[in-house]
Amino acid sequence: MKKIGFIDNFLSEWHANNYPDMIRNNPRAKELGFDVCYAYAKTEVSPYDGVTTDEWCKAHGTERCNSVEELVDKSDFIVVLSPDNPELHYELSEYALKSGKPTYIDKTFSPDKATAEKLFALAKEHGTPMYSTSALRFSDELKPYRENPVGAAQCMVCGCYVFDIYAIHIFEMMCTVMKSGAKRMMAVQNGRNRNIVVDYGEGRYAGFLQMHTDDCGVPFIVSAEMPDGSARYYSIQDGYQERAMEHLVDFFATGIPEVDSGETIDLMGMLDTARKALKKPFEWFDI
Template sequence: MRKIGFIDYFLDEWHAEKYPDWIDKATNGRIQVAYAYGKTNVDGKLSNAEWSQKKGVQLLDSIEEVVEKSDYLVVLSPDHPEYHEELSRHALQSGKPTYIDKTFAPDRAAALRMFELADKHRTPMYSTSALRFAAEYAGSEKQGIESINSLGPGKFDNYAIHQVESIVSLMGTDVRRVMWTGTDKTPSLLIGYADGRQATINLYGWECPFNMALSYEAGTSKFLKIESDFFGAFIENLVGFFDSGMPPVLQAETIAIATILDVGMKAAKTPYQWLQLPK
């Protein structure tokens, strides 16, 4: 059996709750979450010790110990990406396959530092939104997309990643500028590509399902409602990464996504004005 170590801000959260069973089932027990570390306990949540006892995972006292004992590493903290650089530092120096949960980094500078550290120590590493692997996106023609209008739930700071990731996976990384066109309650960001193509993301509250309209240069359109088991597809992808050591998402895409989100947050302070992305 190959062993995964979880590194998290606190362990009683949805991703840490679901991933162990999903990975166990996807590999018939060949790969299992064996170790975990949580930086803190949070009021109203199970303590890290209680979570570990409930899940049958050994709680360790330090990140270093998790890194040493594990074959593969998963840095979680999905809603607190500001801790990702700190939590992943030892993992990225380990040379062991490391997955870092969404949102990868709170800003472009942190994203670049994390990839630089992983590259220096030859650590296979990637990050992604699970939504990238939705069958509806995988079955869509990428060539000739002229514009995308995307809708989904949540707040910009921790849910915009899902729509931006999907857009970059379909349209590429050559984004030059962004413009905030939303409100406090309904965030919206216009994404401008170097060649004039455009995409918009719109967040319309927790009841809004993920939807996307694609327009092609040929004059055709495609409308998607995401209903497939994208988390199941993501877990299969994650297991494949652990087996191969080959990151399935391009570094350039993850850096572009982090940059769009970073500048997008700044654009919220200057609505209806283009902000240029650093090259």
């Protein structure tokens, strides 16, 4: 059996509650004998529902570890969660990134571009395969853009909820469609709605729209026009989390990262710039 360990800030949150079964139900994970065996949480009690680390481990059939070091030493593969607290990712993943064991770090990868660069540098120094992504990248609707090396001429990407938690999903879909290389951005609306124009140069533009609703179940939407004039509109459907787990299993099996580190660093730079732009609407900010 190949053993997967979960590292989290607190364990009873959506990702930790759902990923174990998604991995266990994956046919390739079953074939290869992968299972979620260990878990560690920095915070003992989940602020969401009061579930303790011991209660979570019992409910999900895992063994509790009392330190990051214990978990990494016992595991073959590492998943660093803490999806709502990227400021903890360096602390929670540092030992894993020195281990040489394939490590996945959940969205949002880091609090800023500088930390993203430090994380990748640490992984490279110790020969540790590592990647991070939003699950939205692996939605069925975006598959044609993932497989097409040519970026769109323009696109509009819409999402919802809180900027610090969900903006990464919108930007990751944008980069899947447009590819890397955004030059600058300008916020044209900043209130309960957040609207940002992203300039890729040579007449290529993308729109970021984060709607006012606090309902994180509102669907993500992508509208894209390709250089040949063809255009498509998509409302992202359920299933992308399972697709993301399929790619995670592939990563653990091969040690080959699913997303290029340069693209992830670019995305953190876009988040950095977006925060600046939202504070000063109608000004261009270089990325």
